[in-house]
Amino acid sequence: MRRLRIISVALLVCIGLVGCGSGEDHKFPNRISPDIGPDGTKTLRKGNGAEPQTLDPAQASGVPAANVLYDMYEGLVTYSRTGDVIPGVAKSWDVSDDGKTYIFHLRHDARWSNGKPVTAQDFVFSLRRAVAPATASPYADIHSPIVNASAITSGKKDPSTLGVTAIDAHTLKIQLHDRTPFFLQTLAHPSSYPVYPPAVKQWGNQFTQPAHAVSDGAYVLKSWQVNNKIVLTRNRYYRDNKDTKIDRVVYSPIGDSNSELSRYQSGALDFTYSAPSSKLEAIHKHIPKQMHAVPGLGLYYFGFNVTRPPFKDNPKLRMALSMALDRRIIVQKILRGGQPPGFSYIPGDMHGYDSVTYPWTNWPDKKREAMARKLYHEAGYSKDHPLKVKLLYPSSESNKQIAIVASAMWRRVLGADVIPWNQEWKVYLSTVHRHIDTTLFFAGWIGDYQDPNTFLSILNSHSGNNEPGWDNAEYDRLQSASEHMPNGPQRTAVMHKAEALILKQNPVVPLWFVTNHHLIKPYVKGFVGNPLDVYLTRYLNIVPAGQKGGGS
Amino acid sequence: MLAYTIKRLLGAIPTLFILLTLSFILVHAAPGSPFSMAREMPPEVKANLEAKYHLDEPIYEQYGRYLLNIAHFDFGPSYQYKDTTVNDLIAEGFPVSLTIGGFALLLALVLGVPLGMLAAVRQNRITDYLCSAIALGGISMPSFVIAPLLILWAAVYNDWLPAGGVDSWQSYILPVITLAAMFTAYILRIMRASTIEVLRSNFVRTARAKGLSTARVYGVHILPAAILPVVSYLGPAAAAILTGSVVIEEIFGMPGIGRFFVNGALNRDYTLVLGITLFYGLIVIAFNLVVDLIYGWLDPRVTY
Numbered sequence: 138m139r140r141l142r143i144i145s146v147a148l149l150v151c152i153g154l155v156g157c158g159s160g161e162d163h164k165f166p167n168r169i170s171p172d173i174g175p176d177g178t179k180t181l182r183k184g185n186g187a188e189p190q191t192l193d194p195a196q197a198s199g200v201p202a203a204n205v206l207y208d209m210y211e212g213l214v215t216y217s218r219t220g221d222v223i224p225g226v227a228k229s230w231d232v233s234d235d236g237k238t239y240i241f242h243l244r245h246d247a248r249w250s251n252g253k254p255v256t257a258q259d260f261v262f263s264l265r266r267a268v269a270p271a272t273a274s275p276y277a278d279i280h281s282p283i284v285n286a287s288a289i290t291s292g293k294k295d296p297s298t299l300g301v302t303a304i305d306a307h308t309l310k311i312q313l314h315d316r317t318p319f320f321l322q323t324l325a326h327p328s329s330y331p332v333y334p335p336a337v338k339q340w341g342n343q344f345t346q347p348a349h350a351v352s353d354g355a356y357v358l359k360s361w362q363v364n365n366k367i368v369l370t371r372n373r374y375y376r377d378n379k380d381t382k383i384d385r386v387v388y389s390p391i392g393d394s395n396s397e398l399s400r401y402q403s404g405a406l407d408f409t410y411s412a413p414s415s416k417l418e419a420i421h422k423h424i425p426k427q428m429h430a431v432p433g434l435g436l437y438y439f440g441f442n443v444t445r446p447p448f449k450d451n452p453k454l455r456m457a458l459s460m461a462l463d464r465r466i467i468v469q470k471i472l473r474g475g476q477p478p479g480f481s482y483i484p485g486d487m488h489g490y491d492s493v494t495y496p497w498t499n500w501p502d503k504k505r506e507a508m509a510r511k512l513y514h515e516a517g518y519s520k521d522h523p524l525k526v527k528l529l530y531p532s533s534e535s536n537k538q539i540a541i542v543a544s545a546m547w548r549r550v551l552g553a554d555v556i557p558w559n560q561e562w563k564v565y566l567s568t569v570h571r572h573i574d575t576t577l578f579f580a581g582w583i584g585d586y587q588d589p590n591t592f593l594s595i596l597n598s599h600s601g602n603n604e605p606g607w608d609n610a611e612y613d614r615l616q617s618a619s620e621h622m623p624n625g626p627q628r629t630a631v632m633h634k635a636e637a638l639i640l641k642q643n644p645v646v647p648l649w650f651v652t653n654h655h656l657i658k659p660y661v662k663g664f665v666g667n668p669l670d671v672y673l674t675r676y677l678n679i680v681p682a683g684q685k686g687g688g689s
Numbered sequence: 690m691l692a693y694t695i696k697r698l699l700g701a702i703p704t705l706f707i708l709l710t711l712s713f714i715l716v717h718a719a720p721g722s723p724f725s726m727a728r729e730m731p732p733e734v735k736a737n738l739e740a741k742y743h744l745d746e747p748i749y750e751q752y753g754r755y756l757l758n759i760a761h762f763d764f765g766p767s768y769q770y771k772d773t774t775v776n777d778l779i780a781e782g783f784p785v786s787l788t789i790g791g792f793a794l795l796l797a798l799v800l801g802v803p804l805g806m807l808a809a810v811r812q813n814r815i816t817d818y819l820c821s822a823i824a825l826g827g828i829s830m831p832s833f834v835i836a837p838l839l840i841l842w843a844a845v846y847n848d849w850l851p852a853g854g855v856d857s858w859q860s861y862i863l864p865v866i867t868l869a870a871m872f873t874a875y876i877l878r879i880m881r882a883s884t885i886e887v888l889r890s891n892f893v894r895t896a897r898a899k900g901l902s903t904a905r906v907y908g909v910h911i912l913p914a915a916i917l918p919v920v921s922y923l924g925p926a927a928a929a930i931l932t933g934s935v936v937i938e939e940i941f942g943m944p945g946i947g948r949f950f951v952n953g954a955l956n957r958d959y960t961l962v963l964g965i966t967l968f969y970g971l972i973v974i975a976f977n978l979v980v981d982l983i984y985g986w987l988d989p990r991v992t993y
Contacts, residue, residue: 166845188952191771198726273737275730291733345772363770363781364944365855389854391942395837396853400942403844403852563721563957570729581727601729 165423168404171660171679179679180385181661184397184410188364188390192345194330195267195274200583200670201410203327205388208369208674209352210330213241213260213309214321218676220587220667221488222325226255226353227309236316236623243307248374249333250350250357257303263331264311265289265296276328279585282317318624319588326586355381355675364390369674382678401656407679408661408672412654414474414535420656427656430475431666432486434584435651436592438479439528439543442575443644444606447524454516454524455643460497460509461550462543468649471538479647482639483589486650486668490589490629493636506550513551524553530579531565539648540579572606580604583651587669589632590620596644607644690985694978701974708970709759709963713752716959723768723957742768755963764964769956775964778949783968785855786938786945790931792865794923797872802919804873805880806907809915812885820877827874836867836940853942864941868934872926876919884915913987920987924980928973 172180189202194210197203207216215225224230227241247255268277268286280286284300300312313320323329333351336344343349350358355377356369367388371381389406391397394413398420400406412420412428420428441448441455448455464478477485481492497505518524528544530536540557547553555577560568569578582602584591593616594600598608615635622628639645653670663677724730724738739745743754758765764775808820843863844852851860887893888911896910935947946965953961985991 164846168848188770190769193772196771198728270733270737271741273734273741275724275726275728275734275738277734278731290731290737292737342766342772362855362944363773363778364938364948365942389942391853393939396840396940396942399837399840399845400852400854403840403848405852405854561721562955563719563725566725566727567721570725601731 165402165419167402167424167427169658169660169682170404171407171658171681173679173681178384179382180387181383181408181674181677181679182387182389182406183408183674184391184400184406185367185388186390186410187392189367192350192358192361192367193342194327194332195263195272195276197327198275201388201390204672205367205369206327206330207671208354208356208386209350209358210327210354211247212324212326212330213243214325216325216669216671216673218663218665218667218673220669220671222321222587225325226260226331236318237313239311239313239320240304241309241311243309244376245307246376247353248372248376249353250372250374251333252374253333254306255331255353256306257309258306259331259334260309261299261301261303262334262337264301264329265299266332266337267328268299269296274328276326276585279323279326279328282313282315282320282323284312284314315621316623317620318622318628319586319590322586322588355673356386359385366390375675377675381675383674386674398656401658407658409654409656412656414472417474417654424656427659429655429657429664429666431653431655431670432477432484432668433651433653433670434484434487434587434591434668435581436479436482436484437539437579437581437648437651439646439648440569440578440580440605441644441646442572442577442606443608444572445576447526448576451516452642453512454518455646456641457509457512457516457551458547458553459495459643459646460505460512461553462546462646462648463502464648466546467539467542471542472649474652474654476649476652479649482636482645482647483592484584484650484668487584487589488587488668489624490632493633493640495640509550513553518551518553520552524551524555526554526576527556527558528577528579529558529560529565529568529575531562532559536579569604578604580645581651584669589636590616593619593632593635596639605644607642609638609642609644612638612642690982694982697978697981701971704974705967705970709756709967710752712963712966713755716954716957716962717748717751719957721957723959725957742766755960759967764967765960767953767958767961769953769958769961775960778961779946779964779968782944782946782949785943786934786947787931788861789864789868789934789937789943789945790927792861793868793872794927794930796865796869797876798919800869801873801876802880802916805877806884806912806915808877808881809884809888817881820881824874824877827870827877830870832867832871832934832936833940835870836863836937839863839867840940853940855943860941860943864937864943867941868930868937872930875922875926879918879922880915883918884911887911887915890914917984917988920980920983924977925973928969928976931972 172182185204186201189197189205191197192202192205194206197206211225213225213227214222217223226243226247228244230239230241232239243255243257249255264280266272267274268280268289270290270292277290285294285298288294289296289299302310304310331353336349336351340349347358347360352372355372355375357372359368359370361367369386371378371384375381391400394411397406397409397411398413398416401409443449468476468478480494480498483490483492485492497508528540530540537557537559544555544557547555568574582592582595595602596607596612597603597616598613612635615631619628619631619635622631657664660679660681661677662680664672724735743751767773767775767778770778804820808817811817840852840863843850850862854860893906893910896906935951938945938948949961950965953965
């Protein structure tokens with residue numbers, strides 16, 4: 138007994154010693170230590186989530202790779218500070234009246250990082266490579282508006298038949314098979330960036346390695362240690378080099394947002410990839426000015442498998458489940474990160490588009506719930522005969538919370554018996570794609586470009602991303618029509634009709650829209666939050682307190 | 690001894706073959722493909738990718754191809770990190786894991802062995818209880834608790850050490866301490882128990898009766914006998930510790946081999962997982978052999 142007591146006292150002392158360091162909750166250390174070398178070299182240190190799988194623009198996918206590629210490469214068009222598409226290597230372009238032919242006039246001062254000029258032929262080479270079957274680009278389909286692109290990807294035509302031709306070294310012609318109002322947006326996507334042909338020919342897959350890297354953006358790859366860091370340095374041949382203030386960029390892959398926060402607080406990071414949701418309140422309290430919550434182009438939703446009962450041909454039941462959810466509780470009490478509740482299908486922050494919302498968006502809770510019950514009964518379910526389904530979600534603590542809260546809401550309002558069911562990520566993906574075992578699933582979609590089509594196109598019955606398996610002829614007609622109409626009120630009206638149809642039929646139930654969180658040190662100037670979450674380092678500057686100098 | 694070593698090395702070949710075959714079946718049996726993503730690729734693109742990595746071939750052909758490559762020590766391209774090969778990833782990650790693990794093992798031995806002996810000599814006295822408390826703490830506190838506390842204390846509240854990543858030798862200090870904590874505790878407990886047993890044995894009494902100095906009794910007679918259980922524990926422990934701890938590498942952002950292993954499994958990066966499994970198998974076999982050889986050298990009763 139005595140021994141036990143001594144051990145417990147010793148243990149308490151140990152815990153106490155450890156506790157002393159971290160027990161002071163009122164303190165929130167946050168070191169301000171910009172990385173400026175003795176020679177004035179400014180380094181921006183960014184957290185970057187996961188390790189990019191590749192730095193080949195044609196093969197990359199995912200945000201971490203894109204972040205690095207935005208700095209390394211410049212396409213015909215590029216992103217502005219606010220995420221809008223602006224001229225890049227092309228200084229201007231002409232579009233034919235039918236919207237099918239684009240003539241790009243390339244800048245004469247666009248240079249690769251080895252000093253060679255960026256030519257129209259480089260773009261021909263790169264776009265052919267991006268759609269070629271041998272490249273197996275995951276984003277090959279983003280080029281499908283270009284003549285023959287899809288046929289080339291599926292191996293039916295030769296890459297040389299692609300509708301991209303160099304008229305001369307600085308004039309590029311791109312032909313589309315139909316008018317595509319968001320075509321320029323797809324050209325700003327990394328998969329449209331040019332690669333340096335001699336490097337690709339000489340090094341093959343290895344052309345992305347630091348020793349062989351040649352790029353045409355504001356920065357060039359200096360070193361790459363997988364899972365540790367990617368270092369970029371200034372491309373001194375870049376056309377806007379004199380206005381680029383930051384000399385080096387260091388990208389660190391930090392998957393755990395708590396570890397990332399520690400590194401930010403210790404002064405080793407200037408710009409984070411995210412912020413841990415459990416710490417958002419503390420961050421808000423102590424460093425509100427360094428916290429940037431930026432609404433993004435992403436939707437989280439519950440999807441129904443509409444190819445099988447009970448959700449097949451049952452829009453009333455789907456609407457009842459949608460109406461029974463209190464989205465405001467979900468975003469305010471569970472997520473707590475300032476996410477907008479999802480009462481529409483297209484994010485409210487999509488530039489140049491006002492989303493359609495559910496007619497009952499602002500109904501009082503009682504009225505909304507009563508209507509949900511009414512529809513539930515009309516669909517043939519009741520207390521004695523409740524709906525019994527499993528709700529599939531990819532394993533994670535936060536997804537589990539959402540699944541539990543939603544099933545509790547459905548149980549309370551409707552009496553439905555929804556059982557949360559989790560699967561590991563890749564297992565989940567194959568289950569959902571098979572359309573057999575799932576009836577109800579939790580999923581998300583991040584837009585690839587700044588146009589409603591990036592959301593509308595996935596529910597087309599021919600889309601590989603149509604997880605619910607929704608097949609609605611009217612919707613397909615509206616969506617395809619909107620893909621080829623010139624921008625303007627007419628196109629908006631068609632897209633509104635399509636969105637309203639989704640909200641009426643509910644193949645998916647929108648839950649909330651993504652909000653991206655970044656912590657940025659006060660000495661980093663020139664940051665403007667934008668829905669695409671695209672931040673080119675060349676627009677930023679590092680100006681320590683007390684020094685003059687503009688970034689914006 | 691040489692004959693024994695050669696025999697053991699030859700015996701390792703079928704072991705590795707079985708390990709490889711079972712792992713190959715298991716990774717290919719796991720649902721999901723290396724190329725399935727939230728954004729589904731068009732079927733023709735997926736087909737192109739599968740053709741590029743020979744995943745469209747029958748499984749026995751893939752297996753044959755893989756064995757053939759392994760025979761040339763070529764672990765193949767990584768499906769996940771497309772610009773590099775599994776050989777390069779192991780070559781890059783292993784030194785980091787080896788450094789963390791090697792120093793952690795050294796620290797655990799330097800602390801655990803003397804403290805364990807001390808606790809045994811002062812059995813049931815305050816020193817013993819303190820050592821036991823430390824051991825209990827080390828075993829009970831998982832590294833995902835110790836690591837963030839150390840980071841908070843040494844990197845966030847005080848500006849002593851980096852909070853993560855690898856920039857200099859200082860980056861290794863916190864991971865080494867965290868990893869050493871549990872192993873120190875184990876070694877301390879094993880050492881204490883075996884020392885207590887050895888202290889009661891006849892040859893120690895004889896040594897004392899001969900009038901040998903205390904230092905000689907402990908250093909020459911007790912230590913070699915008492916350390917044997919620690920040595921046999923070290924074989925598997927060293928293999929585990931040197932091939933990387935995924936928790937520590939993740940929290941401290943270290944580019945070690947443990948992170949590749951887990952990410953490889955999550956991403957169904959078949960070649961990466963198989964390559965590291967085989968590498969891990971090799972290390973386990975090598976360390977067990979080394980431990981057995983050391984055993985024979987320390988314990989005169991064991992001969993090969």
